[in-house]
Amino acid sequence: MDMSWALIGSITDIPRRGARCVETPRGKVAVFRTAEDRIFAIEDHCPHKGGPLSQGIVHGAAVTCPLHNWVISLETGKALGADEGSVRTIPVKVEGDQLFIALASEAKAHRAA
Template structure:
């Protein structure tokens, strides 16, 4: 896995998100009210709504289109809904954020 710098935690408002384009596609990076940081794919498993535009509450986000609630920790839909998005490893060093991106076998050689 390769850790890629994506900016500072201060670039993301509390209870908000920002998007990052990666080889995996668009990733939404969320910051909770407690300054915890999570990264998941930026599309709801229901109808593809932009999760980065949803409401962050606790460690979940509510999709702005049809109110599905997605865990920021696992990427899984909560409640009676079923489906999931990929959760991406993320780490904080000081104020800097790093996404963990898999390196393909072709690129590692």
Template sequence: MTNWTPIGSINDIPRRGARCVMTPQGKIAVFRTMEDRVFAIDDHCPHKGGPLSQGIVHGAAVTCPLHNWVISLETGKALGADEGSVRTIDIKLEGDRILARLEPLAVAAE
């Protein structure tokens, strides 16, 4: 596929943690779970825009630091009684390298 952009190494992200990647479409949050699965979603809670990258990661979900919405990393949808969703970004791993499928105008800078 085209536009697979390298955004870093899995080792840059702590397990059950997240790092941010700045793109022209906004900040995305890249998560690494306990089992080394990697997900990327917009760093913007559907509730009040909280930075999801700062939340506590559990299973394949993150709890927003502002008001405790729980967002599925797999679907971007709010879990439980809350309703809303954020954009998910396709990710693939090549060895330790993480690649994200970004919009065409996003050209890798480094």
């Protein structure tokens, strides 16, 4: 898949166990930093009622939605436990302390059902 990378800032712009939002041509993306400094990016809306995942609580490699406590895997974008649904994950790369997210070409973009 053809990808271009967009610089979104430094790893230190995101607090540990926190997130920040990035506007992309395809909508808001939440970029998360875990306690172990792992970086993930997913769509910033819960598959349940559209809650802002960027405002949720990060624990391990998951985030809990602030509206109805759904837990979403940062690795797969899938709801965990008994809940069903998913959000699109976005590739991220770290070079030094700089963060980049992938901006996939629209023609080949994959969207989770």
